[in-house]
Amino acid sequence: MSTETAVSVTAAPSKAIEFLKRPLVVALILIVALLALGEALSPGFASAEQILRLLVVASVMGIVAAGQNLVIIGGREGIDLSVGGIVSLAAILAGNVMNGAESGILPAVLVAVSVGALFGLFNGLGITLLRIPPLVMTLGMLGVLQGLLVVIRNGIPSGRAAPALSQFVTQPLLFGLPGIIWLWIAIGLFMAFLLKRTVFGYRIYAIGSNEQAAFMAGVPVKTIRVGLFVLSGVFAALAGVCLLGYSGSSFSNVGEQYMLPSIIAVVLGGTPLAGGKGGYTGTMAGAVLLVILQSILTTVHIDESGRQMVFGATLLVLMLFYGRGRAMRG
Amino acid sequence: MSELLIRGARKAYGATLALRRGDLHLLPGEVHVLIGSNGSGKSTLCKIVAGSVKPDAGEVLLDGKPVTIAGPQAARELGIGIFYQELSLAARRTVAENICMPALPVKGGVFVDRAALEAKAARIIEAFADVAGEGFSADAPVNTLRADQRQLVEIMKALATEASILIFDEPTSALDRAQVDRFFEILRQLKAEGRAIVFISHRMDEIFAIGDRVTVIRDGETVGTSKISETDQASVIRQMVGERDDLATPAVAPPAHQAQRSAVLSVSGLSGPGFRNVSFEVAKGEILGFGGLHGQGQSAVMRSIFGADAHHTGTIALNGKQIAMKSPREAIAHGCAYVSGDRSRDGILQGRPIFENVTPIHFLRNQLALARPASLRERAMRPLQALKTKFQGLEQPINSLSGGNQQKVVIARWLIDRPDVLLLDDPTKGIDLAAKTDLFALIRKLAENGMGIVLYSSEDAELLNNADRILVFNSGSVTRELTGADRTRYNLYHAAYEAA
Ligand SMILES: Nc1ncnc2c1ncn2[C@@H]1O[C@H](COP(=O)(O)OP(=O)(O)O)[C@@H](O)[C@H]1O
Numbered sequence: 095m096s097t098e099t100a101v102s103v104t105a106a107p108s109k110a111i112e113f114l115k116r117p118l119v120v121a122l123i124l125i126v127a128l129l130a131l132g133e134a135l136s137p138g139f140a141s142a143e144q145i146l147r148l149l150v151v152a153s154v155m156g157i158v159a160a161g162q163n164l165v166i167i168g169g170r171e172g173i174d175l176s177v178g179g180i181v182s183l184a185a186i187l188a189g190n191v192m193n194g195a196e197s198g199i200l201p202a203v204l205v206a207v208s209v210g211a212l213f214g215l216f217n218g219l220g221i222t223l224l225r226i227p228p229l230v231m232t233l234g235m236l237g238v239l240q241g242l243l244v245v246i247r248n249g250i251p252s253g254r255a256a257p258a259l260s261q262f263v264t265q266p267l268l269f270g271l272p273g274i275i276w277l278w279i280a281i282g283l284f285m286a287f288l289l290k291r292t293v294f295g296y297r298i299y300a301i302g303s304n305e306q307a308a309f310m311a312g313v314p315v316k317t318i319r320v321g322l323f324v325l326s327g328v329f330a331a332l333a334g335v336c337l338l339g340y341s342g343s344s345f346s347n348v349g350e351q352y353m354l355p356s357i358i359a360v361v362l363g364g365t366p367l368a369g370g371k372g373g374y375t376g377t378m379a380g381a382v383l384l385v386i387l388q389s390i391l392t393t394v395h396i397d398e399s400g401r402q403m404v405f406g407a408t409l410l411v412l413m414l415f416y417g418r419g420r421a422m423r424g
Numbered sequence: 425m426s427e428l429l430i431r432g433a434r435k436a437y438g439a440t441l442a443l444r445r446g447d448l449h450l451l452p453g454e455v456h457v458l459i460g461s462n463g464s465g466k467s468t469l470c471k472i473v474a475g476s477v478k479p480d481a482g483e484v485l486l487d488g489k490p491v492t493i494a495g496p497q498a499a500r501e502l503g504i505g506i507f508y509q510e511l512s513l514a515a516r517r518t519v520a521e522n523i524c525m526p527a528l529p530v531k532g533g534v535f536v537d538r539a540a541l542e543a544k545a546a547r548i549i550e551a552f553a554d555v556a557g558e559g560f561s562a563d564a565p566v567n568t569l570r571a572d573q574r575q576l577v578e579i580m581k582a583l584a585t586e587a588s589i590l591i592f593d594e595p596t597s598a599l600d601r602a603q604v605d606r607f608f609e610i611l612r613q614l615k616a617e618g619r620a621i622v623f624i625s626h627r628m629d630e631i632f633a634i635g636d637r638v639t640v641i642r643d644g645e646t647v648g649t650s651k652i653s654e655t656d657q658a659s660v661i662r663q664m665v666g667e668r669d670d671l672a673t674p675a676v677a678p679p680a681h682q683a684q685r686s687a688v689l690s691v692s693g694l695s696g697p698g699f700r701n702v703s704f705e706v707a708k709g710e711i712l713g714f715g716g717l718h719g720q721g722q723s724a725v726m727r728s729i730f731g732a733d734a735h736h737t738g739t740i741a742l743n744g745k746q747i748a749m750k751s752p753r754e755a756i757a758h759g760c761a762y763v764s765g766d767r768s769r770d771g772i773l774q775g776r777p778i779f780e781n782v783t784p785i786h787f788l789r790n791q792l793a794l795a796r797p798a799s800l801r802e803r804a805m806r807p808l809q810a811l812k813t814k815f816q817g818l819e820q821p822i823n824s825l826s827g828g829n830q831q832k833v834v835i836a837r838w839l840i841d842r843p844d845v846l847l848l849d850d851p852t853k854g855i856d857l858a859a860k861t862d863l864f865a866l867i868r869k870l871a872e873n874g875m876g877i878v879l880y881s882s883e884d885a886e887l888l889n890n891a892d893r894i895l896v897f898n899s900g901s902v903t904r905e906l907t908g909a910d911r912t913r914y915n916l917y918h919a920a921y922e923a924a
């Protein structure tokens with residue numbers, strides 16, 4: 095039995111220290127620290143419009159991480175490595191469907207989201223029915239998606255975002271905040287509602303915590319797990335559409351850079367890779383933190399490959415920090 | 425070769441006195457049978473000798489010299505090897521690795537000598553090669569093996585210690601005839617080498633076939649030791665259950681009017697892995713006991729009724745309506761509840777709040793989509809309080825509770841919406857006395873309010889004290905039904921042990 099938990103509950107030494115140990119609090123403190131560091135390195139780093147720009151980038155990452163978060167909470171070594179491929183595919187499909195026309199936005203979103211859901215469905219079915227480990231299944235799916243992207247790029251021109259979509263992502267919509275930030279906030283509320291107020295949410299934690307016990311309590315384990323991967327595909331596709339709006343046109347492999355950060359954001363936010371615990375608020379903070387880190391690295395002229403290395407190292411340090419036992423077993 | 429003497433060994437778990445006064449005198453070159461009913465303290469005594477349980481009192485003399493067995497490692501160094509009843513295998517490791525685990529051959533001071541390991545394992549496996557059955561090989565991971573094959577691995581693991589004192593705690597419970605015969609051949613060989621062997625089994629034929637002396641233990645106390653050649657089955661059973669006169673009266677009076685009540689659960693011709701042609705009915709308000717030796721199909725029948733394990737044939741009807749019972753989900757929807765004794769596997773959602781641990785059945789039975797914690801709190805509290813669960817708040821993680829309280833939370837989840845049938849599969853395993861008392865008081869009340877209850881317990885006293893009627897299981901079939909005044913310790917033991 096987990097006596098560690100028992101101790102931390104019954105013998106909390108000091109409320110303040112417990113509070114400071116919470117991942118969300120840690121992330122928020124780090125955010126402030128990194129902003130200060132950025133400002134010191136390059137004055138203007140922490141200016142209002144710069145922060146807003148960072149938040150826009152964080153929104154895209156955070157939307158991908160929402161799906162990743164659900165899959166990870168669902169346990170059984172849940173992870174979705176195919177999100178990067180889905181982001182790219184959704185961006186290309188959406189760009190081609192709308193091709194610069196406002197009237198094409200809705201169909202483009204529908205197409206992108208359906209395709210994302212479909213790939214998520216394949217992932218989920220492979221994992222539950224064929225019992226392929228999530229790591230293997232989604233990595234395989236990433237390979238399929240990358241191949242598909244090469245074929246598509248050779249066949250069709252890269253599409254363009256409709257001006258309204260670009261505006262939604264980059265220009266202020268309400269109270270000075272761009273639409274995508276509002277979208278992200280809405281997703282944050284949706285996630286909180288899903289996880290804390292719906293039976294589906296309770297069941298996600300249940301299967302992540304103890305799949306056998308959940309099964310014995312009548313939880314439709316497989317259906318829920320498939321649902322998680324479908325949701326992950328949908329969130330990745332949404333992020334792909336937003337990314338199209340951000341960059342104006344869809345170009346090669348835009349999504350690839352989101353795979354690792356989406357996982358790191360989740361772990362940074364206090365959701366252990368073992369599943370059955372955690373939530374999305376921390377993940378949002380994790381996404382912001384990562385984007386600031388990314389930006390600082392750019393400021394000091396570290397290129398994409400260097401940034402990826404730093405991210406990889408961050409994940410490893412995090413696993414160390416949480417301890418393998420804690421992170422993997424809850 | 426060694427002589428072992430244990431005097432006045434005592435061990436309490438909280439309020440449960442597992443062993444009151446354990447005595448055992450073990451001589452070189454003998455197979456010493458230890459016998460006693462379920463829960464009488466045999467395993468506890470064995471674990472004390474093997475160093476895995478620290479006794480509260482008592483002394484151990486090895487070849488006349490007092491020793492303290494500080495831990496499993498110390499026991500090994502003293503030349504004591506053990507077969508654990510609950511097995512001690514690493515599920516993902518191979519047969520060979522498991523066999524050599526207690527005494528890994530080492531090369532150069534640090535590295536495991538794989539060649540030596542495989543040679544040693546091969547030698548031991550060889551002895552069982554023709555009886556081990558399909559899929560058994562040195563490099564098979566243990567979790568791919570059947571129950572009997574795992575038990576063989578645990579036997580081999582004990583043999584590999586080459587200890588001069590070997591303890592076998594129910595090593596034959598899952599073995600077939602040929603496997604038991606082979607095991608006995610080896611025991612005889614070890615005996616001839618002058619080793620001292622403790623052998624626990626409930627099967628009378630085995631005991632009389634292999635034993636030299638028998639020590640009987642009852643309610644945590646050693647009653648006496650006799651030569652096998654100078655005793656017989658009836659007197660061993662009498663020693664196990666105490667004076668016959670004490671046992672003539674049934675533990676509880678059967679409830680009145682039982683015959684008139686309608687059956688809430690009827691099972692007929694149920695067969696599946698581990699049980700054959702089981703039929704019975706449970707009336708509203710009745711507590712039906714499943715008795716017999718451990719693992720005779722009691723658990724398998726319950727899990728099958730609940731839809732938890734694969735296929736069965738035969739029919740199951742709830743309130744007169746036949747139901748396929750393909751999954752727990754289906755069983756729950758039809759008003760069936762199941763509490764497993766293995767709460768960490770089948771019951772608790774580790775790390776989640778108590779609230780989430782008590783609500784899943786309520787959500788399912790009411791087909792709810794929204795959780796609404798605020799309005800559910802009170803309904804969740806009621807069964808927890810009825811079971812006298814000790815906790816600070818519903819938000820507290822379940823792991824922070826004691827074992828008994830965790831089990832109460834798991835049971836409470838079935839009681840927010842009353843089921844019609846409650847299947848209790850050894851529900852009190854590892855929980856303390858006070859919790860047991862609370863639990864059985866509640867179960868009786870539930871029955872009085874019209875629920876049909878099936879109770880399996882690995883402790884015979886619990887069954888006799890709480891069941892209105894007992895079905896005795898043997899090798900997957902019901903061999904005897906004890907009703908009314910027949911529900912005595914003597915009859916239960918006789919039915920369970922003799923036929924086995
Ligand atoms: N770890 C434990 N915690 C609490 N109670 C225990 C524990 N182990 C054994 N017991 C209790 O001690 C008693 C004797 O158990 P055991 O030695 O396993 O009996 P036997 O092997 O004869 O069936 C039983 O009542 C059992 O419930």
Ligand SMILES: [Mg+2]
Nearest residue numbers: 466467468509
């Ligand atoms: Mg035992």
